[in-house]
Amino acid sequence: xxxQPLADLDDAVLAGRSSDGDVRAFEVxxxxxxxxxxxxxxxxxxxxxxxxxVVQETFITAWNRLDALDDGARVKSWLMRILSRKCIDRIxxxxxxxxxxELEVAAPDDGAPDRVAEARSRxxxxxxxxxxxPDAQRRxxxxxxxxxxxxxxxxxxxxxxxxxxxxxxSRARKNMIRLxxxxx
Amino acid sequence: xxxxxxVVLDAxxxxxxxxxTIDELADYLDAxxxxxxxxxxxSAACQNALAALVxxxxxxxxxxxxxxxHEAPADESWIGGVLANISLEARAGRDVPxxxxxxxxxxxMTEGAIRSLVRTAGDVVPGVVIARCSLEGDVTxxxxxxxxxxxxxxxxGVPIHAVAEQVRSAVAGVLAEQTDLVVAxxxxxVRDLLHEQPDADRTPHHDDEEDRA
Amino acid sequence: MxxxxxxxxxxxxxxxxxxxxxxxxxxxxxxxxxxDSARRLAGxxxxxxxxxxxxxxxxxxxxxxxxxxxxxxxAAHAAAYEAATGHGVTLARVDVRIARVG
Numbered sequence: 001x002x003x004q005p006l007a008d009l010d011d012a013v014l015a016g017r018s019s020d021g022d023v024r025a026f027e028v029x030x031x032x033x034x035x036x037x038x039x040x041x042x043x044x045x046x047x048x049x050x051x052x053x054v055v056q057e058t059f060i061t062a063w064n065r066l067d068a069l070d071d072g073a074r075v076k077s078w079l080m081r082i083l084s085r086k087c088i089d090r091i092x093x094x095x096x097x098x099x100x101x102e103l104e105v106a107a108p109d110d111g112a113p114d115r116v117a118e119a120r121s122r123x124x125x126x127x128x129x130x131x132x133x134p135d136a137q138r139r140x141x142x143x144x145x146x147x148x149x150x151x152x153x154x155x156x157x158x159x160x161x162x163x164x165x166x167x168x169x170s171r172a173r174k175n176m177i178r179l180x181x182x183x184x
Numbered sequence: 185x186x187x188x189x190x191v192v193l194d195a196x197x198x199x200x201x202x203x204x205t206i207d208e209l210a211d212y213l214d215a216x217x218x219x220x221x222x223x224x225x226x227s228a229a230c231q232n233a234l235a236a237l238v239x240x241x242x243x244x245x246x247x248x249x250x251x252x253x254h255e256a257p258a259d260e261s262w263i264g265g266v267l268a269n270i271s272l273e274a275r276a277g278r279d280v281p282x283x284x285x286x287x288x289x290x291x292x293m294t295e296g297a298i299r300s301l302v303r304t305a306g307d308v309v310p311g312v313v314i315a316r317c318s319l320e321g322d323v324t325x326x327x328x329x330x331x332x333x334x335x336x337x338x339x340x341g342v343p344i345h346a347v348a349e350q351v352r353s354a355v356a357g358v359l360a361e362q363t364d365l366v367v368a369x370x371x372x373x374v375r376d377l378l379h380e381q382p383d384a385d386r387t388p389h390h391d392d393e394e395d396r397a
Numbered sequence: 398m399x400x401x402x403x404x405x406x407x408x409x410x411x412x413x414x415x416x417x418x419x420x421x422x423x424x425x426x427x428x429x430x431x432x433d434s435a436r437r438l439a440g441x442x443x444x445x446x447x448x449x450x451x452x453x454x455x456x457x458x459x460x461x462x463x464x465x466x467x468x469x470x471x472a473a474h475a476a477a478y479e480a481a482t483g484h485g486v487t488l489a490r491v492d493v494r495i496a497r498v499g
Contacts, residue, residue, distance in 0.1 A: 003307070003308075003309075003310045003311065003312075004307070004311075004312075004313045004339070004378065009313060009337075009378070010337075010376075010378075010379040012315070012376065013313060013315045013337050013376065013378075016315045016316040016335070017303065017314070017315065017316070018275075019275065019316075020275065020296070020299045020300075020303070020316060020317055020318075021272065021275035021276065021277075021296035021299055021300060022299075022300065022303060023267065023270070023272075026270070027263060027267070030258055030263055030266055031257065031258050031263070034255075034257065034258035034262065035252040035253070035255035035256070035257055035258075036248060036249065036252040036255075038252070038255040038256070039248055039251035039252045039254070039255050040248060042251075042255075043248075043251070052262070056262075056265055056266050056269070059266045059270075060266060060269045060270055063270040063274060063275070064270075064274045066275065121250070122243050122246070122247075123243060123246050123247040123249075123250040123251075124247070124250075125243075126240070126243040126244055126246070126247040127247040127250075127251065130244070130247070141244070142244070145240070145241050145244050145245075146244050146245050146248065166207065169207065169210070170205070170206065170207050173196075173206045173207065173210060173237070174196045174206055176240055177196060177206070177233070177236045177237070177240065178196070180236070180239075180240060180243075181236075272422070272496050272497060273496075276496060279494065282466070282467045282470050282495075283467065285471060286474075287490075288474070288478060288488065288489065288490050288491060289470075289471065289474050289490070289491065289493075290490055290491075290492045290493075291467070291470035291471070291474060291492070291493045291494075291495070292492070292493075292494050292495070293466060293470075293494070293495040293498070294494065294495065294496050296496065296497075297459075297466075297495050297496055297497050297498045298498075300497065300498055300499065301498050301499065304462075304498075304499055361465050362462070362465050362466045362467070362498060363466065363467070364467055
């Protein structure tokens with residue numbers, strides 16, 4: 001009999017036990033992070049039938065690759081990186097012409113600051129601002145700032161030169177800072 | 185209308201950031217602001233830009249966490265869908281021999297099964313959770329001495345030496361009874377305090393039924 | 398040599414009847430739960446959870462901890478051996494693998 005409910009354990013302990021083969025511990029991680037992964041997938045793929053599949057696949061891949069997770073405390077961002085890769089694959093599969101790497105230099109339009117200003121919370125403001133970015137800038141931003149990829153890894157994932165990734169991030173940073181200044 | 189506390193961040197070119205690009209500042213942030221760069225640290229414009237970047241980073245993850253609250257939780261059939269597709273094999277580890285008696289026998293137990301034995305034995309000790317378990321040595325060879333490493337998370341206030349000893353004893357006991365391992369030592373290390381998750385998942389589910397086949 | 402459905406079923410039933418045996422897993426590591434017909438062993442009847450590799454029978458079990466695992470492995474071996482040879486299978490060995498305990 002266990003004295004400490006598994007559901008109360010922190011990520012590091014759960015990830016370690018999962019890696020050792022504890023299916024019940026892994027189940028807690030599934031419950032804990034399914035909503036977050038769904039939210040990420042929805043924002044990346046749109047609201048589609050694929051959401052369930054891609055999130056389930058993420059957990060299945062994660063179980064098989066738990067050896068690769070060095071620091072169990074970082075399992076949350078690790079799961080999101082696995083998901084991100086699967087989302088990119090699906091986006092590529094959707095289009096004959098790859099839109100993962102479209103490089104238009106378009107800036108957010110003039111109405112963007114107003115839309116950001118209308119947000120009712122800081123989180124909503126950031127989400128609105130992100131939605132205003134051109135796709136390529138948003139992807140790089142999310143991969144760097146949320147998923148904690150390095151520049152080279154973003155470049156590898158998106159099949160772009162590192163210099164292009166840096167350029168996209170540079171624009172994304174300026175756009176995000178400017179847009180968020182519209183929100184108080 | 186601008187003042188020292190109200191630097192307008194509209195302007196994010198090097199001219200506005202005392203010669204630095206926003207990207208240099210982002211990289212400086214990534215590096216934990218080490219080694220210290222006085223031209224950044226002493227620049228009000230740079231400090232404001234850095235603060236904006238920090239807030240943005242936090243809010244980006246925060247906005248996803250907030251969005252997650254509006255997503256449906258994983259239900260039983262959802263979870264079942266994942267569990268149906270994960271195999272014990274993936275985490276089974278090496279095959280650890282048991283002692284054969286007849287020449288037609290070649291019994292083994294997986295490392296994964298042994299680890300679960302250790303967890304079950306150790307989890308029984310109050311205030312303790314087994315965090316990790318591993319076997320060191322030539323485990324695939326019968327009678328080779330093996331060291332068992334156990335890492336614990338303990339609840340704050342629990343007497344560490346006492347529980348470590350209880351765990352060591354429980355683990356040694358279960359391995360003697362359920363395996364043919366020659367255990368040279370059971371090393372118990374307290375790695376962590378047990379941390380409560382901030383919003384611990386209180387959804388009732390079937391912890392007590394775990395592993396009851 | 399191939400295991401026919403009836404023999405495979407008899408072996409499985411015999412092993413599952415052993416006190417301490419909780420479940421029987423597919424005896425081919427790496428396939429997970431997806432049956433890959435291209436890689437099916439010649440000696441395994443479709444859908445069965447025991448595998449025959451020439452003259453070695455492989456069985457993967459989970460135990461419930463009620464009996465010490467080494468004893469359960471011995472008993473599972475004996476049950477499988479008897480059931481298989483009783484159906485005319487020639488065996489040099491039965492390899493029992495415990496993949497899960499309790």
